[in-house]
Each structure stands twice: as C-alpha cells, then as structure tokens.
Amino acid sequence: MPLASSAASCVTSPPPTISQRVLNYSKHKEAPQGRNLLPWDSTETGNNANSTSLTLEDSGNLVYGDWQSFNHPTDTILPNQTMNGSKGTTFSQSKNGKFKLVDWKSLVFRSSSYWSTGNAFIMLEPTGMVTLETGATLISSDFGEENKLRRLTLDNDGNLRIYSFDRRANELSVVWLAVHETCTVHGTSGDNAICINDASNSDLTYCVCPPGFKLNASDHESYSCEMKTPWKNNGKTKFLRLDYVNFTGGSNQTDLKVENFSICQSKCLADQNCKGFGFKYDGKGYCMLQNCNRLAFGYWSPGTEIAFFLRVGSETDESNFTGMTSLFETVCDVTISLPELPDESNTEDRNIVIICTLFAAELTSGVVFFWGFLKKYIKYRDMARSFGLEFLPAGGPKRFTYAELKAATSNFSNPIGRGGFGDVYKGELADHRVVAVKCLKTVTGGDAEFWAEVTIIARMHHLNLVRLWGFCAEKGQRILVYEYVPNGSLDKYLFPASQGPSLDKIVEIYPRNTDVPKPILDWNIQYRIALGVARAIAYLHEECLEWVLHCDIKPENILLGDDFCPKISDRIGKAEEKGRHG
Template structure:
C-alpha cells in the first residue's frame, strides 16, 4: 500500500469524526502504488491548475452508483458539468468497482458484476516510467499513449482534435458522426455541415472546419471555458461559461428550430414550439394520443376507399418508409398521384410555381410545424372524419364574398284595358312630378341653413364610403384618457386602445399637420383606399377640437428591428410601439432564412404597390425595419405610408 493511502487510513482510524464524514483526498496522479482506487475512498484526480477533476462521480439520484468521469472543477458547487465518462451513462458502477494498474502495466476498470476491463481502449503502458494516470489542464486524461480525447462521449473540449470521432448523447438516441452529421439511431440524418467537417473547438469561440472555414459563436473573441456538447434533445451546441453570471449559456447551436431534430415526437405526431422555446407534441386532425406511446398519435377512423384531404399549413413530415418527390404542374396533379397509391397517407405541396410535390407513403414520421418550410401538408383521412384543420397560415385564401340571391316578380298578365292603364300611368307621373317639384322647393328653401350647418361641422368634406370618423370622446374612452402610451415617433405619439367591439387598435396623435380640414380628410381618404396584404390597415380618424388622430389596426408581433438588431434596442420611430410590443426582452429572437425571404418579398410587394399599382402614387420616404411590422404568421406590413403628405414642409 502506498504511503498516501496508508496515511489516509491511519488518519481515519485516529479521528472518529473524520471516519463518519469522509474527507475528500485530492491527488495529482495515479500509479500502480496507489492501486486500487475505490469509489468509497472519495479520491479525485485534479489537473495542474484544478480546472478539471476526474474520479468516481456519484449519480445525483443514486449515491451508491458511480460513473468514472471528468468534470469541470473550477465551477460553483451547484453547477456540475461532466465532459467525459469511462462507462456509459446507463451502465453505472456499484460501490464494488475499482480502478487498478496491474503488474503488466494495464489500466483496468472493473465492477463486481463483470470481470472484463471496462476502461475504453484497454490501455497498457509500454514502459514502467509511463505507468501513471495524469489529468492535463486541457481536460485530457492520459495514460502512456492512451488519451481520453481519443474516446469522447458527448462533449468536445477546446484544443481537442475531433478527427471523425463520434459523439453520443447521454440518452443514447443521437450521434454526431464523421464530424459532419447529426443522426437519430444511426440511420436518420437530420443535419449536416455542408461538406465542411468539424476539426477543433477553440477557446475564443470558433470551430475550425475544412477548407479554412470556421463557425463563429455569439461571443467570439472572448477567452472562456467552453465545450461542444451533443445534448439529449439531439442538438449540437457550443456552450460558454460566463463568470459574471455564474452559468453556462448557448453561444452557437446547429439547429435554430429544435423541432427539426428527428425522434423528438413519435409516429404521426407534430412537433410544435412556442415563444419560450418549449416543445410539445400535438396530434393532427383525425388523430388522437396513442395508448402505447405518449408522444405518438393514432387514427380515430381507419382509412377506407372513400377519403379526403385536410390542409395543414407549414407542416412537414421528413421521415417515412418511402418519400417520393414529384415535379407536377399543379395541386390537382399532386393530389391525383397520392390517390393512385393505396399506401399514400398524404402529400406535401409548395405554392411556389416550381411543382414541388412529395408523397408521404406508409408512415408519417418526424413531423414539425415551421413557417420557414413554406409547405402545406395535405393529410389523407376518411371521408367520415369530422375534425377540421387547425393548422392555418398565409396559404389559406379567405372567402370575402357574400352570395346574394335576387328574384324578380313575374310580370302581370296582359290586359285589354289600354286606356285605363295609360290614365293610371299619366296620373302617377303627374303626381310624382308635382311631389318632386314641392320637395325640390322645400330643399332650396332650407339649403342655406343646411350648408351653414355642414360648414360648421365640416361634413361637406367627409367623402362617402371613406374611413370611419371617430369622435374625440370615443378615442379618449378607448385609450383610457390617452394613458396607455406605447411609443413615440416622428409623426406623433401612439397609444393602445380598445374599441367597444373589443377590437385592439393603435391610436396615433399626429403633430405638425399642414392644411385645413378639407385637405386633411382628402389625404386620409387616399391612405384608407390603399388596401394591400402587406400594408397596415387604416380603420378611421378623428378631426375635432384641433386634434388630428389616426386609428390603425394593431399588429401584435411588433416591428422587424426587434428580430434583427442586438437585444435591448428599442424602436426609435415609434412605429413598433404603435402596432405591437415596445421593448425587446433580453434575448435576441431568431428568424430562419425562409421567414426572412418571405418578409423581404412582402415588403417588395408593398413598395411596388405604392409606386406602381395603386391609383394614388405614393413615395414612402422612410422605409426601415422599425416601419416593417410582423403579424401573427410573420406576414410583413409596412406602416407610416402616406403620412409624409400630412407633415409641414418646414420640418423636412
């Protein structure tokens, strides 16, 4: 027995209180003279500057079960970050486990239930001078030529060469293969590095790839403790430790939408993610929760010869026994191809004019909802199914027409009393003529009075069929005496209000308005006549007591700048505040490139409408992210168009 272990045993025997509460013993290396190393000895192996530690680490919920692991030691006691383990996470050791260096210089890790060497790679020293187990400051556990960096588990550390080694998540479901693929159960790849394999994680936050390309993390350039970990949700992430906050935070991740990871939900289920990045598995219409698997769904009514399709906007199923991609002319052709296959459970179609059509055969796997897919899933159900689709988006065309049935009465039967009919018609004509003259005389008599009243109230300037005119009292009550201010901008202050019919509106009190009532109402009428999907709708106005107020629709998702600029920035023009939330929380929202493309396309359509398609030619003069608002389904809407005409020239 080594002097260190002998001293430790004598100390425990001579100190009863210490034997009751065993002290931790820190060592800098482990050799054959220190054998055996037992879990009950409470020994840890430290790196030179105590950044890392190695040893038998007890499981959080099972103190009598252990993993031989490496973890960050320079962290607060309440933060445990294990970066490597000699045994699998689902195969912990008992208290009878031991680590020894045999007389043949072999490093052996055994448990009472197995006599085989459980240490990965079964290292054996080539000479007696190298029979020491040492933990380097970079977290690499070394025994002669054996290194833990050659046998990673779920984490890569800075300076560790990746070189095609494999990562496995702690739950064993997900793998990072060939330094370039994320895979579910070895067979289903759901993310790739685009032919640039990972080479090495650096302490500055960059990840070296092939072809002299690097991935840059959010806090690139700051030297911190970092790790590249494959988490149990299947996402590959770079973590950085912020000492000022005392916690790890995500500096980079492979997938921005966690629902795109395969295996998150079971068969037929659809993965949904909310604003707090919380995932849930929901069943599509016509399905219910499976009795055997809580994350899977099963049909309510089995398919028969008579079927129909339910449209699920932005739903994509990326797995199945066979996905057949077709190039078709239209939706009807794609539907016909699905109906021709008895095993077709639905098809995916994209309204882009490119003929995108994918038949989903035999199984529905790895379903998720995301506006970035721009795909509509047409789910095949039985004709007797009564469920309606609750997945709707921009591809759903709203029916805005109201059919009216008009029926005319049958003409009366012909009569021979021609003279009587002529007399009746002549009498009626004469009576109508006399009545018309009398009414016209009465109108002329009171015309001056009516004209004066109209001039007093400004009614002669109010165009027929224009926007609704609100009184100042109505808007004062709707905004609670203009107390709920949600923004300020160059055109005026904005308040949030609620109309008597429960509609939420944004009320903008204009300032520096030029012209009289006639000019103001003429300009408001022009703005109100501009109807476009990508323009904010003007619902009404108020011109009373010297006030000039516009009433807009309320756009809940706010302006585009909160998704593009760094966290904490507030819109300067007040447009975001008038249509949605004023401030941005601590995190920066993420938009994938599909949504960004649709936003750019919608803004371009709105500008083209203002410049070329509407009857009144309008130059916006102030296009910027703060004036681009996002609806519930991220449909872009431009605001503040046409207001430049209402401003005084001296403020330009």
C-alpha cells in the same frame, strides 16, 4: 463516461491552484473484468516501482500511460481535443444514446440524418472557433473573449451546442448551436405527430396530433399518434390540407417533379399505401409522396413553404393548420331599416335658411382662423430663420444659454485643449453629464456656415462619432457642447511625447504630471480602434441621410473612451456635405 466530459459540464467549479493533479494506481496488463473502460484497478494503489501516474491535465484530458480520455469522446468535446480520426473513433453520442455526431459532420437520429456541415470537425479552439477539415471555421458569438471556458456538447434533445462559462459573471450561456429550429431535429416528435415551435406558448416546443388522429396512449417513450378510424384499401378517403406542415422521414418517401397539383394528388390516390403528399406552390412542381406505414418527423414551420395533404377516411375533423392561404369569413347579416319620410310642413323654407346661415358662418370663421394661423406661421418662420432654429431636427441638440455653459465650466476655468479653431473646456451640466465645451474663435463663412455645420452633426448618430449634446449662439458667442471622451486622442498613444503636435489639431492639457508616458496599445486594442474608425467612415460615406466627407482623419482627431472605443471628432470646419444624387 470519460472524465473529459465530466470536467466540461462542471465549469462552474473554481480552477485548481496548481497546473495538474497526480494519482498513483497499480498498473495491470489488462483491465479487470467489468472495468474495460479505464486501464487500471481503482481498488489497488501503491507507490512501488511499477506504479503509473494518472494525470488530469489543465485541458481536461485524463492521461494514464498511453491511454488518454481525449481519444474516447462522449457527448462533450473540450478545447484542443482532436475530433476527426482520433484512434478510429468516428462519432460522438448523446447521453441518452439517441443521437450521434457521425463522422464528426452529420447529426443522426437512428439512421436518419437531419443536419450536416459537409466538412468534418477537427478541433474546438479555446477562443470559441471550430476548425473544419477543409480549413473552414465556425465562429461562436463570444469569439475571442477572454476569461471564458467553452465546451462542445451533443445534448439529449439532439442539438449540438457550444457552451461558454463566464467566470467573472458566474454564468453559463449558449454561444452557438447547429439546429435553430428544434422541431426539425428528428425524433423530437413521435410517429404521425406534428412538432410546433411557438414563442407565444410557455412550452416553446410541443407536439400535437393532426386532424383525424388521436394520441397513442400505448407509446410511453415519445408523443405519437394513431388514426381515429383506419381506412381500408379501396375505401373512400379524402385529403385534409395542413399548411406549413412537413414530414421529412419514412422509408418509402418519394420526391417527384410534376406539372401541377392534380397530377400529384392522383399519384397518391393511385397508391393505397400513400398516407399523404406534400406540394409546393412555387411553380416548380415539387411533389412529395409518403408511401409508408407511418408519418415520421413531422413539424410545422412557415419556412417549409409546403402544404401537406393528409389522407384520412370518413372523418369529420377539420384542419386547423390554415396558415394564410384560406379566406376568412368576414360577411355578417345586418338588418337596415330606413325611417319613414316626414309629412311636408310650412317650415321647410325656414330650415333651409338656417342651414345656409350656419354653413356661411362656419365657412367665414374657417377662413379667418386659417388667415390668422398663416400670419403667425410666417412670423415664427422668419424668427426661426433669424436664429437658425429651422435647421435643427426634432430631438436634436439642445440650445444652451451662455450663462448655463459659464456655470457648467466654472467660468471657463478648466481648459483641456487648445487649437486653431478655439479652446476646449471640461464642464459638468446640471444633470451631472460631463461634457467638453468648445468655444469657437472664428467660423469660416459666418453664421450660415456655422448653422450648416451644426445641422450636419445633429443628423449623425453613431457609436464611433463624438456626440454633439448642444450649442450656444448668443452675445456673439459660438459654442459647441460635445460628450466628454476621457482618454484623449490616439496620437498620444502612437507617438512619443516629445513629438510636437500639428498646427491645426487640438493640443490637450493635462492638469497633472504631463511627463507620464501613455501605455502602449496592444494589437487587439489597435485592431478594435481601426475597426471602429472604419465603421465611422463607412457610416459617414454610406449610411447618413446626407453623405459627409470628413476630409481630416488623423490620430489627433480620433478620441478614445474608457474602454478605448474610438470616436472621430473635430468635424466643424472640416466636413463637406454631399447630396445623395449629387
């Protein structure tokens, strides 16, 4: 195995402290007999004038003169290793030799292909992106993340995966794979067997024999099955229905388009070599005949949309692959006996009077209780309207008292911003949450407008919107309690410190040295900020229960969190609510 594959599978080792390692070996014109893989003799070393350097590069490529390991791929491909057309090599092979990536675009078991991209792989980029020959790309789930070591490997189970090693967490994980249903990989199950992928089982992938078959004990390489009672030509046979089962191989598999199910069945009965047929109940008449001596690459999956009808002899086995196409037996025998009628008595009139009296009493009490409930409801509804409580959804922002916010902000002694709508103070709640307390000076439109704005913000929950934790509305005070965003607004990072703020933005106050310039944001962070702001705007315009127009998107109203995650703020007095059908 070339050293490129070994290096890729050992990414847990710490990186070297220098750029490359160099070993000197005596060069021969031809590789010694029995050592035709590498063009050197490791038994002879020296430092004479004819020696050639054996170099292991940072990329994992082992170079010796004109020979390099990247031109001899095995089961593992490293970043920047060219795949398509490298020195005439057109495939990568798994360690067990069963599976190949032929022409760098098709996964093949023996001569049977079970996955293909249509475009040949060119190179695995260090960022986790695979480039294809037409310019198309495949992207891993951790694309672009730094401090990751990646490799593309054709594993022994026939699946092609991209592995990513996180050097900080010391963890190896799969970030891309070609085949999502393992059972569809050819060779997972043996002849006449069915592969099942079931998350409820401890072994996610396992094989079973279909009804009428038993395990082939003579096959020690794979899980294969054989008929319990082989049926002979012109013998009596029947079909067992296997829902969601498909056999995708066989040298003589025939795909037909027929008018109905009966025609597909009759064509299989007419051929003594037909082991079964598959049929789709989609109205298109898809019929697949298995005219071969074995059923290959069988698997169960609801995604197949196929019912396979297995041909067996005089077997008593019943199919357990019923899916949802069979009716369950839900009728059971129940014996019902009615009591005999009692003898007539003189107490009949008395019983009727008692029943009528009880009914009248229950009806009267029900009316009284309903009237009391209605009066209470009207009373509390009026109270709720007077305090604005009916606007708040269940689980919405908390209503704080003025005393609580006064204690949280140390009597409003730590201002962090001032603006046209009011002052902002930093505080800490009783549960140790750090918050920004915004004391509104005046609210346009009065209390009704204030409650309407609070209701709009309470309905919005998004990662890129500043979260409203609560509010205070007492003693003539109108206060909003937001989550605290530590890195301030975006304009401090985009514009010089000498540039004056706009008239309606919040002016941030920094208790320490205000002359220290903010760091310049690199393009990656600026891209993340722009993407987050776009997601927030899309949420306001398209995904809210009520459409909301912010009307004032600018750097001063975009706050940055610890990881520079953008959060849009300052929606009070600026947001405009639009109905879904308005």
